[in-house]
Amino acid sequence: MQRIASSLLKFQKVRQKMKAYKTKEGCWQLSYMNDGKQRTIYLGKHQTAVSADRAGRVLSELILCRKIGESPSLDLVKRFSELGPKVQASFERHGLMPERGAAATLADLIRLHEPTKVNTKRRTQDHYDDWYNDLKLFFGGNRRLASITKGDAELMRAWLFSERNLSEATVARGIRR
DSSP states (O other): OOHHHHHHHHHHHHHOEEEEEETTOOOEEEEEEETTTTEEEEEEESHHHHHHHHHHHHHHHHHHHHHHHHOOOHHHHHHHSSSSSSHHHHHHHTSSSOOOTTTOHHHHHHHHHGGGGSOOOOHHHHHHHHHHHHHHHHTTTBBBBOOOOOOHHHHHHHHHHHHHHHOOOHHHHHHOO
16 A cells, blocks of 8 residues: 555656646647656647647656556556557657567567566466466467467467367457457
């Protein structure tokens, strides 16, 4: 409970240091402090006050995640993905989110997905680990993601039925995750 309270306090401080504003030219910008330095993210002219504020809230939460050493929640990642490609690229250039395509291999993807297990129940974490191991066993950890085709995925699905003796519902649930 104390950790949550301190996180909320830090969030309020981060939020106070961040501001969204419109320049004379009509461009929206987010200004924030990072490592004691003033930083600016340019959002562009085609933003509204609401979308700039939304981007500011995402920015504040991403900075907070970095400060407390936690990875972004799934909800935060979803809101980040709704910002638009230009704004996402700006956040990535500032090091607030990993760049798209950062997971070049299956092992990289699993490593990026690991933090999402934190807020799940113990058995769910065990199921994730089982799926990670199955993926590594079937494809190999160093397999490039770009080289995995739909046909490869179908072969793995068939392998899970035959070799692992998993039911269709279990396989479908694992694929959704």
